[in-house]
Each structure stands twice: as C-alpha cells, then as structure tokens.
Amino acid sequence: MVLQMARPSARVGTLNRQYRRRYPADIRRILDGPGSSFTRPTGWGREGITLTLGTASSAQAKAAHARISADVEAIFATLRAGPRPLSHKETVALSGEVYRALIAEHEENPGDVERWMRAEVENLRAESGQHGPASLKVETDAERKRRGFEGLFGARVSALLSRKALWVEEESRSRLLEQVSAAVRQGNLLLMDRAAGDYTPDPQAHRFPEVPAFTASTPSGRGKLTMAALFERWEKHPEQQNTSPDTKRRYQGVFAAVSKFLGNPDAREVSSGDLQRYVEARMEATESPLSPRAARDVHKAALSSVYGWATTKATLTGVKANPAAGVGIKVVKARATRPKGLTDPEAHRLVDAALAVQVAEAPPQTLPAARRWAILVCFYTGSRIGAVAQLRSEDVSVRPDGATIRFTPEAGEGIKGDARVVPVHPRLVELGFLAFVEAAPPGPLFYNPSQRRRAAARIPQGDLVARELAEWAGKVVAASDLGKVLHAIRHRFMTCCRHAGIEEQYVEAIAGHAPGSQNRQYGEFPMAVLARELCRLEAARVEGRPAPAAEGS
Template identity: 30%
Template sequence: MTLIMPRPVKDPDSGIYYIRVRVPADLTASVGRAEVSKSLRTREPAEAKERFAIEYAAFQCRWAALRAKPEPLTLKQIVSLSGRVYQRLMETLDEEPGETSIWEHVAQLNKQAASDDSALELWYGQTVDEVLFEEGIAIDQTSRKRLITETQRAWEQATEQLHKRSQGDFSPDPNANRFPEWASEKKPPKSASGSTLSDLFDRWKKDHLANGKTENTVKDFAQKLEALKNYLGHEDVERISPREISEWTDYLRHERGLNPKTVSAKYLAAVKTVFRLAHSKFLIESDPTNSVSVKIPTKVKSRSSGFTEAEAKCVLSAANKVFEHPSNMAHHNKLACRWVPWICAYTGARAGEITQLRKEDLTVVNGIPQLTITPEAGSVKAGMYRAVPVHPHLQEIGLLDFIASAKSGYLFHSGGSTTAEAKKRSGNARDKIAVWVRESVGITDERIQPNHAWRHRFKTVGRNADIAPEYLGAIQGHAGRTAGENYGEYPVETLYREICKLPRIDVS
C-alpha cells in the first residue's frame, strides 16, 4: 500500500495555502474536533512546502504532548497563560474598542460568571483549551480549573481597560505587567551561529535594564518577539529573511486586523530595536528588518486635538461647582475633578502627573511657588523630574491654600502601602476625571481625549502668547528639539516669567 503523505492545500478563492491534518482518533475527544487547519500565509508553492513541514512537525509535537501524562501547572505558569488571553483581546481591539455599553454589559456577565463553575466553563473553557493546544501542553483537571478562573480574571481586567478605551482613554493598563512571561521547559534549537530570537532578546534586555530603562518595555517587547516566533514557527535567526518580516507585518494587518500604526509603532519597532542592537554587537551578520516598513495612511483630522475656548471654560466652570452638586463620588475624586483640570490648563501637564502630586511636591523657590513633577511620586513619561511654576490665577483661586491645608501625602487619593498601589490609585483618579468630563460635564466629542486635550490646548495658547518653543517644552516635559536645548537648566524665574504670559481663563 502506498502511503499518501499530507501536503499543503490551496484555497480556491484566495490562493493562499493551508495545512489541514486529521486529529489522531485517540485525541479527538480532547482536541474537540476531527480536523485542524492553519494558514501558511503564502501563495508560493515552494514556500508553502517549507512552512508546511514546520507546521506539520509542530502538530506532531502537540499530539505527543496531549498523549503525555497531564502535568500540574504552577500558579505562575497559570497566570502567564491567562495573560495570552488578555494580550490577544487587547491587541485585537486596540484601535476600535467598540461601544461603552457593550463593555458594561460584558463586565456584568463576567461578574455573574465568576461565582458559577458551569458559567465559567461555558464562557472560558474553549478559550483555555485553545491556548493549551497552541502551546502543546497537557495539564491536569485541577490546573485547568485554576486556569479557567485566572482567564476569567484576565477577561475582567481586559474588559475594564476596553471600557476605558471606549470612552477615549487609551492610557496604558498599570497592571498589564502582572502576567509573567511564559517559560517553556523545552530549549529552542539553535542555528549554526548559536543565535535564536531568545538570545537576541536577552542581550537587548540586558542592555536595556542596565541603562535604567523600564520593565514595562521588556514585557511589551517580549510579547512582540513571541508573536513573531509564533508566526514563523521557529526562532532560528539565520532562517529569518526580510521577506518573512514583511509578510509578518502583512499578516498582522490583514489577518489579525491590527491597525497599520500599531503594527509599525509597536510590533515592527520592537523587533527592529532588538535586531538593530544584535547587528551593532556583531551577533548577526545582517539585519532582516532593516529595509522593512509599514505604510501608515494619513489620518483625516476634522478638528483640533485640544479643547476649544468654550469647551475649556465649560470644564473649568463645572470644576468650580463640583462640590455644589450631590453625588456618590468619593471625596478624593471630587478634589481631583475640582483642581486637576485647572492645574492642567495652566501647566499643560499630563493628568496622571497631576493626580500623583503630594503635599510635599509644592515648594517655594526665590518667592515663586512651584509644583515638582517627579518619578518618585508615580509615573512620569521619560522618567525625568521637572518643576513647574504656579500661575498667578491658580494662586488667586486658592490652589496654594488647598495644598497647605491638605494632609501629608497624596492630594487626590489615599496612597497605598506600595508604590505600585499608589500608581494604580493615581491612574484611577485620572480615569475618574475623564469619565466626569464625558458624563457630568457633557464633553462627548470622541475626537478629543478628555484629559489629554489640555496638553494640546496649552501648546496652542502658549504659542499665541509668544512663549518660545523651548520654554513650552520645558514646562510640559517634552524633550529638547536639539542637543543644544538639553544643555543647562531652566530657572524657576525664567519659567515663571513665561508662564505668566498665559492669559487668565475667566469662567465667571
């Protein structure tokens, strides 16, 4: 009898080749279907054969893993796998999170399912099984039940973030890095030169952390490199060509449905950074990402990104009256709505930089009151402190009196026992302001962000007041446009002189 070997199958409509293999009879119950298929992402017969061989071998490894004795997973491994679900959901809806009402409904269903084992199985069982199948691992029933529970938590976290995004708040999830990296016990095969994607990433990570950069970037880059590895089916650096990198970006755009800006600025940028460092360190002979780019179409802009004069006055007028209207809002959040918009209007700071202010961050230098925005208090983009003079109008409306009468510590939340907890509460306060602007004040135009619009407006008003670009940048915490602008300091007297040029905002 002649054995017919499996081979690539061509889709008659798209012309793209697929691998389609039957699931072994003894595994159909655990896999849940009799046949599996996967796109080979090419229309070229020769490439299809090469990729088919890789994918076919991967399926054989999965069959072997499923036949193996189910093993228990540690909590760290379980949380790591649940992070795959979180990341996939966030990436799929990165650009268009949908309607707010949808995520409110999903949040309610998530909450109901959390205490019902049958509902957990119905909602998340199939998702968990797909993740396990993709990883080619077999786990015992106890671990599977724990993984379903953690997957529900991951869904809950993603739902909360997508709800925020649906309201125009695309700030990073402060808890996104709670998911540890998945560490497979199997060592990847190395190329003749000994270089794998993991090797290149580890070398980049070592330099990145040694330079005092953040762990968040390490986590993000690890996910992007993992996405490339999963697409290729291997991590042998010598086998990666520029064409494959380009096809990967096409796959992310057209099959995963990601926005071209996301593909370029997040996925491709991460991979380029790692390969560029490896090439500069002579770990690889050539950089396959060097000539690859993703074209980003010009986005139609139908209005200014900053508040109009009427919108700004509307928000600030409402801020003045926030304590006059009864509501269930916590006292700290009312304080944030009362003062943060005003401070942002006269400093151009990020709302999250202001919600993390502490009483001790107000100081007086040479008779000039100033607010110190510092990484010690929480998150500051680029990790650099700056001191911003307090505009005379802020002094007149009572900001200094408010801070002087406040208790020690954070002004707009109760802090926390850890730095991470304090950062989270600063973020929550910032988010409450955004919701208040949308729902209570009524600034519903989705083309602007309810907090970030102050930064755009500050720049516009500052230019109109003839404040030089280097001073605007220093006040807002933007990097200098030239190397020369980064020399020396900007004395508080100088910045106060410039900030006093800003016209008063009359909301009476």
C-alpha cells in the first residue's frame, strides 16, 4: 500500500484550490484543552484547517500548498513545545508592529485632534482597570491594570500573536499588553500632532527593535518554562479550583524559594539531585533552618504535588518525570517527654486568662473579644484556632434543638475540609457567648474588615487573629516544653471526651476530624445527638479546675 501525500483539494463553487488538514490527536487535545490560551489563526476551525490557495493553477496550487503545509507543521511544533516566554527585546519589537500599523492606517488622514485625545483617555482608563468586565474579587493594582489592558488591547494582541503563530506564557502576554499600551500611547500622541498639521518625524519611531523571525521550538531551543510559570499553570488549571488559597500561597512560596536557590532554571530540567541539594541547604541553614518534617511535609509535598500534576499534562508542560519523587528526607519522631495536650494547671491558667477579659472590655470585632471567646470556643468544640478566628455572627444561631456554631469555608480559609455544624456547650451559653454574638454586627466576630490596611494583602485577617492568639496563649501558659499551645487545646478536648465516655464518631463530627471508618462517611449526625454527647463534658474537667472536695472531708 502506498500512502499518498496531502494535496490541494477542490472546493465547491470556485475553481480555486484549497488546503485542508485535520488536526492530529495531540494537537486537538492541546487546542481543546482546559485553559488553552493559543489563538487559532485564520482558517483554523473546530475540526481542522481550511485555507484557500488563491489559484486554480495546479502548479501554483501545489507550491502554495507546500508553503502552507510547512507553516502548519511549524505551528504544530510550537504547540507541542508549549507556551514560550518572550524576552524583553522580543516584547518591545512586537509592540512596535502595533505602533507601525496604527501610524500606517491613520497618518494620511488622522481626523481631528479630539479623536486622539479621546483615544489617550481610553488608554489611561485601561491602565487604571476601567476596561474589561468588572472583577468580583479584590484586585491588586497589577491585576487591575492587566484586566484593563486586556479589555482594551487584548483582541489586538491576540491577532498579533496569531499572525506570528506564537503561543506565549501568561506572564509574557501581560508584559506584551503593557508594551502595546506604551506603543499605542506613542502613536496617539504622534497622530494628535498629525491632526494638528505637524508632520515632523517621530524622534522615537526607531526605538522598536526589528521583529525577530520566530521559529518553532525544538528540544534544544524551546521556550523556557520557569518555576513560576509552571506553578502558575498548575494554579490556574480547572483541576485546582477547589484547592484552598492557603495551600496555593504555601506552594507558591516553595516554588519561589527553589527558583531562587537554583538560579531561575527551566522547570523541565530540574532534577532530583537539584531538589535534594535545595532541601539539604535549607535544613542546614544557619538562619531559620527547616526542620526535616517541614522539609518533607511542606517543601517536598508542594514540589511533588505540582510536578506530579505536570507529568499528567506532559503534552502541555513538557514535564516528563517528577523530580521530587527521588528526594529523600528522613523524619525521626521525637520522643515525647510530656502530654501533647494541656495539663490541668495549664488549661486552668489559659481559661482564667480568657475569663479575665471582661465582657464590657471585649466588644465584637476586637482582639480582646478573640482572647475571651475564641479561646473558650476552642476549649468546648475542639476546633482549630484558624476556623474559630474566622467565625461570623451569622455562623452562630439558635435552633429548636439548641444553639449551634457553623464552621464553613464560606467564612474564610481556616476551615480544613467540609462545612460542619456543632452544638454550643451550655458552659458557653452560661458565660454569655450567645449574648456577645447577638450584639455583634453582621460579619466577622473577631476582626473588623474595614480596618484592613491593604485590601489585597495576602494573609487573611482571620489568620492574623489566630497568630496573635497563639502568641498571647504561649505567654500565658509559659510552657517551654510545649509547642503549639492552641493545638494542645485540641488534644485536651479529645482527652476530655474520652473521660466523659463520648464515642469517637461523635468526637470526630464535633471537632472536624476525618471519619475513622468508611461507615461514618454515610448519613448525618442529628444535632440533638451531638448536643446530648457534648453535654457530657464537665466544665471543671475541660477547664482544669480542681475537683470539689467531698462532703465531710
């Protein structure tokens, strides 16, 4: 059997021949893949490519067909290599094409001066983020500017990249949008002069370098995939939409640190040896050394997770193996010299310190309120301080089966896992917790969002409250042999539940632990049942108070 080469094909309704090509399977996956940012050139349809050859001549059609075939194969090679970065010089050169096209189109008949003044105003509005669809999230200045530039110049940049058959990384596109804005501004000012009758040559016209001949990437000359770019692809992929912002921030910090240590390498060329050198250097650092556990559970885990994902998207990322898989970190469990939870005297000191904060001195949305109520809620729910610190007034309610607290990711990032509702212990009611909540405005109980200095700050306010409480509690308990005091409350809660005879399944449901068996993942825990169990906890035991003396002793 002899395979025939692709050849010009006939087209109904015209004598001109055409080029037709269906997409190979891997190219189709790239074009249709989630988050693909490649702008299809003219003639690139859903299933394949159809382009007119512009001639009915058989010889001319064959020559045109061969040229287009070569161009298409070059673009396929570019797609297979993945998005490429643009150097600063390449970015400025491409923006120069936009400048020259703008001048060529309007220099002969520029219209009136006001036209270009309005164009300049639009450019300034874009720079301040007033173009493009409004964002529902709090944006940084850079994000607002990027959205504005995309709204005003995005179509122009996409057309430019399409003509050049370029697929660039998001970071490079952002820089190109900014350079295009500067080039258009330069053009607007020149055309304003032209409209006023001034045809003096533009002294800055030659600042744009010549546009290079962009070629398809090859294994030896492919575009560099930085560590930051790899992380960005992982972060923005639809599969990460439910990954917590806290996890993303932690992973981003690790990738930035590795990139700095290795000298901003190509992420596809990082080896297990490179990452082993990194973790060893961090563990042996004289300032802020990593513990082996942090090196394994934070740094290696972040690298392994992102690189593991990248290998499943090798067609897009070019990452063939996970270098973190070969990193060895041995963690030797420390020998316990004391209980993990607070002892009775330690619990007593911390509860007394919380109760010493008078209700009148602890209005809602203040740190004193957190020192009193957040600490007590931890003692009587076993919850993590991060979850308690983000509680809102609407998360506490009184129901027919009793008062409840709802811990939900909707309130912030402190929730690890799904939302859960737990009963309020009678001791909290007795101390006035419900009255405190009732007097609070809608929103967070322990911090005031309006007092946020920077709306785009990376650390959530709830986390800042949790850190403040951790520092304060550490000073109150003053136990040098105890690590995280507030986590020790969680351990104590479990111990007190066992003293009270509360079954593990109820403890898990109240404290937010993962179910200990598959069976416990089915069904719900009625609130009346959880309240019944939680009421078994005796306040004196939880708070570490001495047992009352027996009568007659």
